[in-house]
Structures are given as C-alpha cells and as structure tokens.
Amino acid sequence: MKNKQDQAGSTGENAKQAAPQIGLPPVITVKQLADQMGVSGIEIIKQLMRNGIMANINQSLDYEAAAKLVTDFGFTAKRLHIPVHGKTSIAAKGAKLHSRPPVITIMGHVDHGKTSLLDAIRQTNVAGGEAGAITQHIGAYQIEMKGRKITFLDTPGHEAFTAMRARGARATDIAVLVVAADDGVMPQTIEALDHARAAGVSIVVALNKIDKPDANPDRIKQQLADLGVLIEEWGGDIICVPVSAKKKLGIDDLLENLLLVADMLELKAEWDCPAEGVVIEAKLDKNRGPLATVLIQKGVLKPSDNIVIGTVAGKIKAMFNYAGKNIRKAEPATPAEILGMNSVPEAGEIFQVVAGEKEAKALVEKNRDSGIGASSARGISLTAVAAQASAGEIKDLNIILKTDVHGSIEPIKDSLERLSSDKTRVKVIHTGSGSITESDILLAMASKAVIVGFNSKPEPGASKLAEQESISIRQYSVIYKLIEDVEKALKGLLEPEFADIVVGQAEVKTVFEAGKKGQIAGSQIKEGKATRDSQVRVIRGGKVIAESRVSGLRRFKDDVKEVTTGMECGVKLDSFNDFETGDILQFVRREQID
Numbered sequence: 076m077k078n079k080q081d082q083a084g085s086t087g088e089n090a091k092q093a094a095p096q097i098g099l100p101p102v103i104t105v106k107q108l109a110d111q112m113g114v115s116g117i118e119i120i121k122q123l124m125r126n127g128i129m130a131n132i133n134q135s136l137d138y139e140a141a142a143k144l145v146t147d148f149g150f151t152a153k154r155l156h157i158p159v160h161g162k163t164s165i166a167a168k169g170a171k172l173h174s175r176p177p178v179i180t181i182m183g184h185v186d187h188g189k190t191s192l193l194d195a196i197r198q199t200n201v202a203g204g205e206a207g208a209i210t211q212h213i214g215a216y217q218i219e220m221k222g223r224k225i226t227f228l229d230t231p232g233h234e235a236f237t238a239m240r241a242r243g244a245r246a247t248d249i250a251v252l253v254v255a256a257d258d259g260v261m262p263q264t265i266e267a268l269d270h271a272r273a274a275g276v277s278i279v280v281a282l283n284k285i286d287k288p289d290a291n292p293d294r295i296k297q298q299l300a301d302l303g304v305l306i307e308e309w310g311g312d313i314i315c316v317p318v319s320a321k322k323k324l325g326i327d328d329l330l331e332n333l334l335l336v337a338d339m340l341e342l343k344a345e346w347d348c349p350a351e352g353v354v355i356e357a358k359l360d361k362n363r364g365p366l367a368t369v370l371i372q373k374g375v376l377k378p379s380d381n382i383v384i385g386t387v388a389g390k391i392k393a394m395f396n397y398a399g400k401n402i403r404k405a406e407p408a409t410p411a412e413i414l415g416m417n418s419v420p421e422a423g424e425i426f427q428v429v430a431g432e433k434e435a436k437a438l439v440e441k442n443r444d445s446g447i448g449a450s451s452a453r454g455i456s457l458t459a460v461a462a463q464a465s466a467g468e469i470k471d472l473n474i475i476l477k478t479d480v481h482g483s484i485e486p487i488k489d490s491l492e493r494l495s496s497d498k499t500r501v502k503v504i505h506t507g508s509g510s511i512t513e514s515d516i517l518l519a520m521a522s523k524a525v526i527v528g529f530n531s532k533p534e535p536g537a538s539k540l541a542e543q544e545s546i547s548i549r550q551y552s553v554i555y556k557l558i559e560d561v562e563k564a565l566k567g568l569l570e571p572e573f574a575d576i577v578v579g580q581a582e583v584k585t586v587f588e589a590g591k592k593g594q595i596a597g598s599q600i601k602e603g604k605a606t607r608d609s610q611v612r613v614i615r616g617g618k619v620i621a622e623s624r625v626s627g628l629r630r631f632k633d634d635v636k637e638v639t640t641g642m643e644c645g646v647k648l649d650s651f652n653d654f655e656t657g658d659i660l661q662f663v664r665r666e667q668i669d
C-alpha cells in the first residue's frame with residue numbers, strides 16, 4: 076500500500092493530468108473500488124476500519140466514504156452521476172448462488188501447535204457453547220464468529236490435505252500455516268507451504284507460541300520473506316497473526332482475519348440442487364456400520380437422501396453434526412457425519428445425492444466401469460511428457476525435486492526452471508533434501524508432477540504408494556543426465572528405457588527329462604515369485620550361464636501364471652535344457668522406466 080501511495084503522490088506532483096483519477100458513482104462496492112484502484116480488497120477494508128467503517132467486500136459505500144478512501148490511497152475522486160447497476164458477482168447461468176462459510180485447514184511443522192490451535196479455536200468459539208458436549212472427533216467442526224460461521228477441517232497437516240486433493244477433492248479455501256515463533260520455519264513448514272501453493276489455496280500465517288520467552292517473531296517474518304511469503308507488514312499481502320494456542324491469545328484476531336480473506340474470496344455455493352460434497356473421514360463402526368464425515372459443497376443434505384460415493388451407495392439413516400447432535404439438514408460448507416452406507420468410502424471421494432435407489436445402482440455401475448472410486452488424479456511420467464511434447468500438447472511441467480543434500484537443490488532447480496520456453500513452463504513445485512516420501516507421491520498425484528530424485532531414493536511406503544498409483548519416480552546420480560532427460564522430454568525426444576526387475580528366485584531341486592520336450596526343472600521358490608511371462612537367468616556357481624524365456628510353469632499337473640515363495644513348481648525354458656540340481660533360476664521382468 077505504501078508504494079502505491081508514494082507512486083500516486085509523486086506522479087500527482089509532477090504532472091497534473093497524470094494524477095490518477097477515480098470515477099465514483101453515487102454508490103460503489105468495496106470490490107468495485109478495489110478493482111478500479113488496483114489495490115487489494117483487504118487493504119481497502121483495513122483502511123475503512125481506520126476511517127471507522129466496518130465493511131465487507133460486497134458492501135456498498137456512499138460517495139463520501141468512497142471519496143475519502145480514494146484520497147487515502149493517493150488518488151483523486153471524480154463524482155459520476157450514473158448509478159452502477161447490479162451486483163459485482165454474477166450467478167452462474169440460472170443457478171442461485173449464496174455465500175457460504177469458508178473451509179479452513181491448519182498446516183505446519185510437527186509440534187508447532189496445529190492440534191493446540193484447533194482445540195483453542197473449538198473451545199473459545201464453538202457455536203452455542205457446544206464445545207463441552209463434543210465427545211468424539213469427526214474430522215471437522217464449525218464455529219461462529221460475529222454471527223458468521225467458519226468450518227475447520229480437524230485433520231491437520233498437509234498430508235491429509237494433499238491426500239484428499241490427490242483423490243480429486245478440493246475441500247479447503249484457506250490454509251492456516253502455523254509457525255512456532257520460538258522455532259521458526261522448519262522443513263515441514265516449507266513442505267506445507269509448497270503443498271498449499273500447489274493447490275492454489277489462500278494462505279494465512281499464524282505465528283504461534285508468542286507467549287514463550289524465546290519467541291522471536293521478527294526472525295520468523297524474515298524466514299517467511301526468504302520463502303517468498305511476504306506478510307502485510309513487509310509490504311506483501313499475506314496476513315500474519317501472532318497467537319498463542321496455549322494461552323488462547325490472538326484467536327479472535329485470527330478468526331476475524333480468516334473472515335476477511337473469506338470475503339475476498341467471495342465464497343459461494345449453489346443451494347437449490349441435489350447435494351454434493353467430499354468425504355473427510357470414514358470408518359467402520361462396530362455397532363453402527365460404515366460411518367463417514369462429509370463436507371457439503373453444494374445443495375442441502377437431508378436424512379433419507381440416497382447417496383453414491385464412488386462405488387459405495389446408501390440411504391442416509393441418520394445425520395449428526397460435529398457435536399454428535401442429530402441434524403435434519405446440512406448446508407454448504409457444513410460437516411456432517413452420516414450413517415447408512417453399504418460400505419466404507421475413502422477420504423477425498425466425492426458424494427452425490429441421487430433421486431432414488433435405481434439411480435444409485437446405475438451410478439455405482441457407471442463409477443465402477445470408469446474406475447471412479449479409485450483415485451482420480453495421477454501423476455505424469457517423463458516419457459508421457461515426451462509424448463505430449465511431440466504432439467505439442469504440453470504447457471506446464473511440474474517437478475518435485477528431492478536431493479541428498481540441501482546444497483544441490485538450488486543449482487538443479489535453477490537449471491530445470493531455465494528449461495522453460497515460450498511453449499512450456501517448467502515449475503519446480505517442491506524441493507527438499509532427504510528421501511522421497513509418501514507426501515511427495517501424494518503431491519505428485521494431486522499436482523500432476525514428475526518426481527525427480529538426485530541421489531535420493533523413495534522410502535518403502537512411498538515406493539509402495541507410487542507403484543499402486545502408477546506414479547513414476549526418476550532417480551539420478553549425475554546432474555547433467557537429470558537435466559538432459561528433462562530437456563529431452565520437453566523436446567519430445569526422450570525414449571523409454573527399460574530395466575530388468577528381478578521378481579523372484581528359485582532353486583532347482585530335481586531335474587526331470589521330458590523326452591523330446593527337453594527338461595523340466597523341479598524347483599522351489601526361495602524369494603518373490605516365479606511368473607509365466609518372465610525371462611529366466613540360470614545362475615550356476617555365482618555366474619549367469621544362460622538366459623531364456625519361460626515356456627512352461629506348472630504346479631503339480633496344472634499350468635499356472637505364477638508361483639509364490641516357499642512353493643514348488645516345474646519350470647520349462649524355451650532354449651535351455653542343461654539344468655543341474657542347485658542351479659538358481661532368477662525370474663526377471665523387463666519394465667519400462669518412465
């Protein structure tokens with residue numbers, strides 16, 4: 076704001092006709108004024124507060140109030156006599172949109188106070204003083220501030236957030252980034268920030284633990300600035316609120332600012348339509364059956380509605396709010412716990428209300444056929460990028476870069492982003508040192524990113540998830556090779572490479588002569604599995620003495636596709652008939668690295 080004022084002031088002094096003039100009708104909304112002056116709505120609302128006017132973004136101002144504001148910002152006001160018609164926000168074709176509460180997720184480094192903050196907010200501001208009545212946690216709750224509702228997702232952390240996004244759900248409007256003032260920006264602070272940015276949600280910083288004697292807010296503001304998070308005090312537009320979750324300080328201030336950002340976002344939902352939303356949490360209750368917490372995103376959910384969630388169907392038997400109270404309806408941005416599904420859906424899945432049981436059945440079938448219900452978002456492989464590039468179809472390439480040491484990040488990131496051209500923008504959406512984690516895989520899924528490891532390997536859990544979700548991970552130990560591959564991919568020139576993956580090992584126990592057909596190796600699987608479609612390496616005395624395709628795999632008299640660890644089987648190879656007892660058969664599958 077300072078800059079703008081200075082600029083406006085100096086141009087005003089130097090050249091009269093260049094003095095920025097703002098035309099003001101008899102009434103104008105805060106938003107229209109913000110657009111005209113090119114300043115953020117938040118700045119306007121704050122300036123209005125200083126002028127003693129409490130306003131939200133859609134509020135109309137009369138000429139006097141608007142003119143004062145215009146001068147405050149260094150412009151001159153010009154009175155217009157034409158009224159401005161209509162509201163600023165136009166409803167989607169025919170659909171009636173109404174404003175709805177904001178949905179907030181709390182993120183940040185471990186132990187910086189996410190859970191404490193959620194608790195503090197719940198205890199101080201829960202609607203109707205029901206905090207004490209809350210007996211169980213349902214994954215979300217709603218509070219009231221100045222007669223307005225705010226919904227909090229009580230599944231803190233960016234992993235849960237991105238896991239939902241990876242399933243195609245966009246539940247959060249604003250991410251509160253909690254940073255402990257005595258500890259500062261930590262690896263997971265950066266990770267949370269990257270995840271929130273990749274999702275394009277608004278960010279508000281809560282500077283927590285300010286009650287601590289060693290709290291050092293200025294140091295943290297500097298660290299945030301270094302990450303490109305410029306808070307208002309430093310000339311940026313990110314709101315930063317000092318709080319203490321423990322001493323319950325600054326909580327109302329945080330909530331008011333969340334409402335301010337919500338106003339800026341002009342959050343709206345359709346009310347008059349079949350309800351739709353997203354699953355926040357779900358579990359099987361021993362007594363009550365499948366139980367899910369859903370967040371309504373449009374329409375109003377009612378008991379006895381027929382719903383479909385992926386391949387799960389049901390008729391709502393009962394509905395509860397976050398305090399466990401029976402409710403008769405749930406409006407947009409309201410969390411509700413529902414009973415009556417035929418099985419347990421997954422977090423992040425979308426629910427839809429349908430007309431009746433028949434329609435539910437049909438939709439479940441359709442979803443099953445199209446694979447909805449499994450994750451709907453997928454990462455992208457570098458070879459797929461190459462294919463798209465040669466078809467001229469790639470605009471953005473998102474990359475997640477993990478390295479062994481911190482020092483390698485910047486040079487690699489720079490080289491990668493320098494590969495951007497006017498056709499394709501290369502964006503490194505997240506970097507970090509250490510191994511590739513599950514959270515990296517989720518981010519890759521949610522943001523269609525390629526994961527690149529430089530001397531960095533995936534953790535076992537991450538490998539498993541990557542395989543399950545077909546997310547490709549490229550690992551390198553030479554920087555130029557890494558950059559070259561990405562460059563080739565962008566030019567559509569990266570050829571798929573293949574690698575031999577050992578899927579199992581067997582030991583030959585007996586050799587059967589099968590006449591003209593050759594030999595059958597009676598073997599026992601020692602590790603992994605033997606598969607019919609493998610290539611086999613015959614190893615004797617530690618050396619590979621032959622390699623051949625499997626031409627027969629049998630268990631007793633039956634032809635089988637695979638045999639697993641511990642079991643015995645008969646193996647016949649295409650072009651090898653000199654087995655000896657004690658030979659090791661290594662089953663190898665060729666896989667494309669992508």
Ligand code: GDP
Nearest residue numbers: 184185186187188189190191283284319320321
């Ligand atoms: P989370 O891992 O981010 O969920 O962090 P927790 O909410 O579990 O808090 C971690 C620790 O910090 C706990 O021991 C809290 O009591 C403490 N803590 C949280 N907020 C504050 C605060 O505002 N002031 C102080 N002094 N301690 C806090």
Ligand code: MG
Nearest residue numbers: 189190191231
């Ligand atoms: Mg916690």
